[in-house]
Amino acid sequence: MTQTSQPKPLAGQAAIVSGALGDIGRAIALTLAHQGAHVALGDVKDPAEAEPFLKEVRGAGVRARYDRVDVADAQAVGAWVRAAAKDFGAPALIVPNAAIVTLADFRAVTPEQFARELDVNLHGAFHLAHAGVQELLAAKKPGRVVFVGSWAGQRPHVHIPTYCVAKAGLRMLSQCMALELAPFDILVNEVAPGYVDAGLSAMLWKKNPPAREKARRNVPTQRLIDPAEVAAAVAWLCDPANRHVTGQSLVLDGGLSLTSVTTKKEGEA
Numbered sequence: 147m148t149q150t151s152q153p154k155p156l157a158g159q160a161a162i163v164s165g166a167l168g169d170i171g172r173a174i175a176l177t178l179a180h181q182g183a184h185v186a187l188g189d190v191k192d193p194a195e196a197e198p199f200l201k202e203v204r205g206a207g208v209r210a211r212y213d214r215v216d217v218a219d220a221q222a223v224g225a226w227v228r229a230a231a232k233d234f235g236a237p238a239l240i241v242p243n244a245a246i247v248t249l250a251d252f253r254a255v256t257p258e259q260f261a262r263e264l265d266v267n268l269h270g271a272f273h274l275a276h277a278g279v280q281e282l283l284a285a286k287k288p289g290r291v292v293f294v295g296s297w298a299g300q301r302p303h304v305h306i307p308t309y310c311v312a313k314a315g316l317r318m319l320s321q322c323m324a325l326e327l328a329p330f331d332i333l334v335n336e337v338a339p340g341y342v343d344a345g346l347s348a349m350l351w352k353k354n355p356p357a358r359e360k361a362r363r364n365v366p367t368q369r370l371i372d373p374a375e376v377a378a379a380v381a382w383l384c385d386p387a388n389r390h391v392t393g394q395s396l397v398l399d400g401g402l403s404l405t406s407v408t409t410k411k412e413g414e415a
């Protein structure tokens with residue numbers, strides 16, 4: 147009996163992902179590629195670091211490119227988006243994912259730290275979404291924007307107030323965009339993970355290993371999240387089968403945001 151292979155849901159679509167050399171960014175890029183999308187990757191890291199990963203993405207049978215770009219720089223992001231669109235077509239799947247985190251409470255954070263973190267985490271996400279949507283509208287194509295937010299945008303955390311502000315801003319940006327862009331069949335959502343066992347959280351836990359286990363125990367499901375699980379949620383929102391979900395925050399946190407507001411530091415019991 148001959149087996150017919152299933153058509154890939156995102157076959158031939160153009161995706162663009164920022165922070166694509168980070169742990170969650172890589173998982174998102176790979177997942178979208180395995181579902182058939184050509185992927186434009188952007189990050190601040192050296193292009194040499196991107197080479198092995200580009201090979202891996204291309205191994206899924208799609209096209210991929212890497213651009214070194216600081217998302218805080220609106221002009222650089224515009225140039226990246228235009229170059230990617232020239233290569234793969236207007237980006238139908240836009241995933242602003244790049245972020246940094248500064249461990250400094252309100253009394254300790256400097257105006258420079260506050261401004262830089264908003265520049266990357268909020269303005270940077272805006273720059274990519276804005277430039278990408280302009281390309282889509284000019285091409286008269288439908289699309290999906292999925293911001294990578296955080297449960298920290300839904301609850302106050304005293305040790306990372308700047309990060310919380312940026313992620314809360316993203317949620318409102320995605321809702322305003324969703325309302326404005328729905329008539330153009332551009333759906334805009336946010337995936338808001340809790341504790342992912344990688345990336346920014348893993349970086350903090352490296353400095354304080356017992357905090358990882360404490361964090362896990364604080365999650366009602368008692369589980370940390372795998373980057374591939376975040377990527378699957380992003381891909382689900384990108385799937386053409388999703389024709390109705392827009393302006394939503396898909397909180398992927400094992401119930402963490404249902405627990406009481408905390409004044410404790412990351413991972414404290």
Ligand SMILES: NC(=O)c1ccc[n+]([C@@H]2O[C@H](COP(=O)([O-])OP(=O)(O)OC[C@H]3O[C@@H](n4cnc5c(N)ncnc54)[C@H](O)[C@@H]3O)[C@@H](O)[C@H]2O)c1
Pocket residue numbers: 164165166167168169170171188189190191215216217218242243244245246266270294295296297338339340341342343344345346347348
């Ligand atoms: N790890 C977690 O527990 C967790 C939880 C919730 C949300 N998130 C979100 O997931 C996303 C990815 O984070 P991660 O955990 O994979 O961290 P990560 O540090 O592994 O990845 C972030 C990537 O963004 C890149 N980046 C930083 N500044 C940039 C800039 N100015 N321009 C372009 N790229 C830049 C970094 O080089 C890095 O590759 C972020 O939006 C983060 O807020 C992470």
